[in-house]
Amino acid sequence: MSRPVVAGVDGSPESLAAAEWAAREAVRRDVPLHLVHASDWSPTQAPSAAASMVRRHVGRGVLRKAEDRIARTCPEARLTDEQVDGPAAEALSHAAQQAELLVLGSRGLSGFTGFLVGSVAQAVVARATRPVVLVEAGERSEDEHLPDEDGNTSLLTPYRDVVLGIDVSDPCDEVIEFAFESARLRGATLHAVQAWDNASAVALGSGAPGIGEGPRREEEWRTFLTAVLQNWRDKYPGVEVTETVVKGRAATHLVRAASGAGLLVVGRRVRETHLGRHTGPVTHTVIHHARCPVAVVAHD
Structure with missing residues (x-):
């Protein structure tokens, strides 16, 4: 069974650009694209049922936003998605283990973005054992071409x-x-x-x-x-x-x-x-x- 290309999404412009880049890469490699939204929380916390429901609702909205963008820009991608709980860096590093490669958003000169205001993407790069690709906001399919x-x-x-x-x-x-x-x-x-x-x-x-x-x-x-x-x-x-x-x-x-x-x-x-x-x-x-x-x- 082929490993998917996995993209971490959080609703930011950087992660949406990463998801779109990941979709194109999945098509190039003829493998599925798997979107992951990590709901960051501390294992010492005990969220209420209402808080958990809100978190799942927000996560579903983040995934839907990424799916809609991919449907417009790369409709041939074979798409699945998932919400995962736990510390985001740990959850995304774990998702990377099953991936052909993991794609995350990056602010480029301004540092990293998204999951924990800069810390998560860098932590994932440092711990992931599979390839990790970082993509800036604004990256478009045309930018890959001369x-x-x-x-x-x-x-x-x-x-x-x-x-x-x-x-x-x-x-x-x-x-x-x-x-x-x-x-x-x-x-x-x-x-x-x-x-x-x-x-x-x-x-x-x-x-x-x-x-x-x-x-x-x-x-x-x-x-x-x-x-x-x-x-x-x-x-x-x-x-x-x-x-x-x-x-x-x-x-x-x-x-x-x-x-x-x-x-x-x-x-x-x-x-x-x-x-x-x-x-x-x-x-x-x-x-x-x-x-x-x-x-x-x-x-x-």
């Missing part, structure tokens, strides 16, 4: 690039595969971006990129990137791939590359620290500043 010859938005032009943030010193199959598959589904170019600096070369060891200086060092990184991606090129022969190797901070270059992209794909290592789960500095930066949908793919 502008036409007159510079206008259009559904008739090719899809914008899928940008992959990659670290060739520790490449992750889950992240790379998600990016290639996303590009394949769209017929889009995959743009792989590898940023390096003097410190990052040390981890690769003797005989690896970083033994040269200046242009030679950059060329070594480029050679290594090409080698890492070759197996994926063979697996996805229909996907055109471009590569960028650049010196500097990865987050800065990824945000810049995402400015003209249809989707940015980055990874998040699943690990516990003394501060709990977190997204990592590069992913944390791009999910706050990238101006296109961002897919965060968890990996070991």
Whole structure:
């Protein structure tokens, strides 16, 4: 049985844009779309029957609003919905476990929105083991496509690039595969971006990129990137791939590359620290500043 694309909705413009993006993605993947509204409450509370009824009524209205929008913009989506109780971050993280991917709304430069005024989406990204895609308010189907010859938005032009943030010193199959598959589904170019600096070369060891200086060092990184991606090129022969190797901070270059992209794909290592789960500095930066949908793919 196919995993659905799951979208968390709360009635905000951000979550409605996320639901619409999720509907298009579900159609592309030929899987169902499942809408989830999480009624946030503390397990220490004991809501009355009347309060529970009001919460269910409000939740039903939120789901209906999202369903109506999808019916107008993506009627071919196969749609189901669900209301879940409990802390929203926990409920949505649990829903993500059964999903092909989870889609949530994001305010972009202003931070995260919705379920708990900014905290929930970020918490879900940090704990979910399945891919999570963050979508800004105002995101439209036309925005996934290149502008036409007159510079206008259009559904008739090719899809914008899928940008992959990659670290060739520790490449992750889950992240790379998600990016290639996303590009394949769209017929889009995959743009792989590898940023390096003097410190990052040390981890690769003797005989690896970083033994040269200046242009030679950059060329070594480029050679290594090409080698890492070759197996994926063979697996996805229909996907055109471009590569960028650049010196500097990865987050800065990824945000810049995402400015003209249809989707940015980055990874998040699943690990516990003394501060709990977190997204990592590069992913944390791009999910706050990238101006296109961002897919965060968890990996070991």
